[in-house]
Amino acid sequence: MAKQEQPGLLILEIGGVCGVLEGHVELLKKHFHLITMNEFLKNKERLSEKIKSVFIYADRPVVDRELLQSLPHLKVIANSGVGVNHLDLKLISSFGVKVTNTPHAVSDSTADIGMALMLASARRLVEGCQIAVSPQTERFAADWLGDEVTGATLGIIGMGSIGYKVAKRAKAFEMKILYHNRNQRKEEEEQAVGARYCEKMEDLLQQSDFVILVVNLTPQTHKFIGKRELELMKPTATLINISRGAVVDHDALVEALQNGIIKAAALDVTYPEPLPRDHPLLKLKNIIITPHIGTATVQATRMMTEEAVTNIQAVLNGLPIPSEVIPQ
16 A cells, blocks of 8 residues: 655755754654745745645744745644744634644743743843953952842733743742733632732732733734833832733833833843844843743753644644634
8 A cells, every 4th residue: 555645844944043953853754744945936836735734933934925825735834832923813814724833832941931031130140140250350249239039029921821830930939929911810720829910910010029021922912011011110120021022112121221210121032033233222231131042942842843743733634723823
């Protein structure tokens, strides 16, 4: 009996800046016939009939109307990661194509980076490292001080799976935990981490020593944190963003950091990424910026690919889809 042909999976490329990780290729090839974008563009007529799914890694390949029109048998676009603001969900849905993401694979690693940024900012680790290795350093100043995280108040904006895992970690630091979310968590879930719901985000901002953003980027959350919200925060407070860069108004943040409206910020995400090299945020000492590494671990990236494979197979086989993204 002839071996059944594997369904075609379109990817940007293997390796490179935005390509599928070489270590994940073997996993994908077990289930799919991999077709790179370059191969597809060179032989559209033949390959367009074979492609039934697209694997998005590092927001690539770009899915637009032209691509959708050129793939008549496309069934699913599997996004590696949670955020799908780079995808036009309504456009994709109009072609009868499903979209999936990987929320289960990313929650631990993203919660970890949130805690890492909070600790690094509070204890001034980046600045301290620079002092320790500087050729000009002759002694360490006794009055060079940071802040303690233990016992401080943490405000979590967005209490989904990642936000809840941040709360679990914060509980181990004996932090007082406030949270603001579209919907209040169940009482037993709140009690498990010692979290208190703030129906009004303003109440959370006014009380928190650290505010961490864990929301999806939508039209409603674009520049969610702006001048007004920053002015509600304590002058001793730190803003941490592990969601998407555009959730924060960068101009307002620069002003707040320069004028002591808040003490510090720690960002794993910016808009754009990377920031222009002359951006004022890059010139400030009271900020830490990392290059969107919330899910950049060996374990998380592998689990993301595995979760994407499971989603694709579910769609192609007409099974319940574990992580479907529904257009709002």
